[in-house]
Amino acid sequence: MKSKNIVIVGATGAVGREMILCLKKCHFPVKNLRLVASEKSAGQKLETPFGKIKIETISEKVFAESDIALFSAGSGISKEWRDCVVKNNCLMIDNSSAFRYEKDTPLVVPQINPKAALKHKGVISNPNCTTAIAAMALWPLHKAFGLKKVIVSTYQATSGAGAKGMDELLQQTKEHLANKRLTKNIFAHQIAFNIIPHIDTFEKNGYTREEMKVSWETKKIFGDEKILVSCTAVRIPTFRAHSESIVIETAKPITPEKARKVLEKASGVEIVDDTLRNKYPMPLNASNKFDVEVGRIRQNLVFGKNGLEFFVSGDQLLRGAALNAVEIAKLFI
Numbered sequence: 476m477k478s479k480n481i482v483i484v485g486a487t488g489a490v491g492r493e494m495i496l497c498l499k500k501c502h503f504p505v506k507n508l509r510l511v512a513s514e515k516s517a518g519q520k521l522e523t524p525f526g527k528i529k530i531e532t533i534s535e536k537v538f539a540e541s542d543i544a545l546f547s548a549g550s551g552i553s554k555e556w557r558d559c560v561v562k563n564n565c566l567m568i569d570n571s572s573a574f575r576y577e578k579d580t581p582l583v584v585p586q587i588n589p590k591a592a593l594k595h596k597g598v599i600s601n602p603n604c605t606t607a608i609a610a611m612a613l614w615p616l617h618k619a620f621g622l623k624k625v626i627v628s629t630y631q632a633t634s635g636a637g638a639k640g641m642d643e644l645l646q647q648t649k650e651h652l653a654n655k656r657l658t659k660n661i662f663a664h665q666i667a668f669n670i671i672p673h674i675d676t677f678e679k680n681g682y683t684r685e686e687m688k689v690s691w692e693t694k695k696i697f698g699d700e701k702i703l704v705s706c707t708a709v710r711i712p713t714f715r716a717h718s719e720s721i722v723i724e725t726a727k728p729i730t731p732e733k734a735r736k737v738l739e740k741a742s743g744v745e746i747v748d749d750t751l752r753n754k755y756p757m758p759l760n761a762s763n764k765f766d767v768e769v770g771r772i773r774q775n776l777v778f779g780k781n782g783l784e785f786f787v788s789g790d791q792l793l794r795g796a797a798l799n800a801v802e803i804a805k806l807f808i
C-alpha cells in the first residue's frame with residue numbers, strides 16, 4: 476500500500492469536511508493532507524484527525540505536489556481547474572456534475588463498477604447523491620432479477636444544498652416560531668414546515684435536472700441503457716440523509732423473501748425491516764452511517780410477481796459524496 480499526498484478542494488464545505496473524516500475512518504494511507512477553500516477561509520486553521528491544517532487558496536502548485544485531488548467546490552471550479560490538475564499528473568475525483576456525462580469520464584460507485592475507474596483519463600466522477608444511495612440497493616437486485624423499470628420518489632435533506640442549506644432550515648425554523656419574516660436565500664420557497672417538489676433546474680421534459688440525473692447516472696453506472704428510470708425529487712425539512720421510495724419491475728419474478736436474501740449479502744446495505752417492532756429506514760438513524768438502510772420491502776401491487784417496493788435512507792454526505800470519493804481513491808493505493 477502506497478501512501479498518497481491528498482488535497483481536498485472545498486474542504487470547509489458540507490462534503491469536504493466529511494471527506495477529511497472519511498480519509499481517517501477508511502484508514503486511507505495519507506502522506507500529507509492539504510485543504511483548499513475560497514479566499515474567505517484561506518489562512519484559517521482546521522482541526523482534523525491529521526492535525527491542525529492551514530487552509531490554502533487554489534493554485535497549480537497544490538496539484539503539482541499532490542497525487543489525488545478530491546474536488547467538492549461546485550461544477551464551476553471543477554471545470555476551471557480540470558486541465559491544470561490533469562497536466563500535473565494529479566488524479567481528480569470530482570463530486571460535482573461537471574463531467575459525469577462525458578463518454579471518457581468514468582462515473583464510479585466502487586461496489587458496482589470499480590473497473591471503470593481504471594480506464595480514467597485523469598478524472599473520475601462521483602455520482603449524484605440520490606443516485607448513489609439508490610444504486611446500493613438496486614445493483615444487487617439488478618444482478619439477481621434484472622431491472623426493467625425503476626420509479627423513485629425522494630425525500631431529500633437540506634444538506635444536499637450544502638452547508639448553507641442546513642443553516643437556512645435552522646434560521647427559518649427559529650424565525651417561524653418567533654413569528655418573524657423568513658430569510659430565503661437558498662431554496663425557492665420556505666423549507667421550514669414545508670416540502671418543495673423542486674431540486675435543481677427544470678428541464679424541457681418537465682422533470683428537474685436532479686430527477687434526470689437519477690435516470691442518466693443509474694444507466695451509466697450499471698452499464699445498461701435499457702433500464703427505464705423515472706424520479707420525483709422532493710426537498711424536505713431535515714438536516715441530513717436522503718430517503719427514497721423505490722418501485723421496481725424485474726425481468727425475473729421477485730418476492731420480498733428472495734430480495735431480502737440478496738440484499739443481506741450486499742455490501743454497503745443494511746436491512747432495517749421489522750414492521751412488528753416499527754423498524755424501518757429513517758434519515759435520523761441513517762445519518763453518519765456508511766451503510767444505506769433498506770426496509771419496508773414488499774411485493775408491489777401494480778407489477779405483481781415481477782414487482783417490488785421498498786424504502787431506503789442513506790447519508791448523502793457520506794455514501795452519496797465523501798465516502799464514495801474516498802473509496803474511489805482507495806482503488807489507487
Ligand SMILES: NC(=O)c1ccc[n+]([C@@H]2O[C@H](COP(=O)([O-])OP(=O)(O)OC[C@H]3O[C@@H](n4cnc5c(N)ncnc54)[C@H](OP(=O)(O)O)[C@@H]3O)[C@@H](O)[C@H]2O)c1
Nearest residue numbers: 485487488489490512513516547548549571635637638796
Ligand atoms: N451536499 C451534498 O449532499 C452533495 C452530495 C453530492 C455532491 N455534492 C457536490 O459537492 C460539491 C460541494 O457541495 P457542498 O454541499 O459541500 O457545498 P458547500 O457546503 O457550499 O461547500 C462549498 C465548498 O467550496 C469552497 N469554495 C467555494 N469557492 C471556492 C473557490 N473559489 N476556491 C476553492 N474553494 C471554493 C467553499 O469554501 P468556503 O467555505 O471558503 O466558501 C466550501 O469549502 C458540489 O459540487 C455539490 O454538487 C454535494
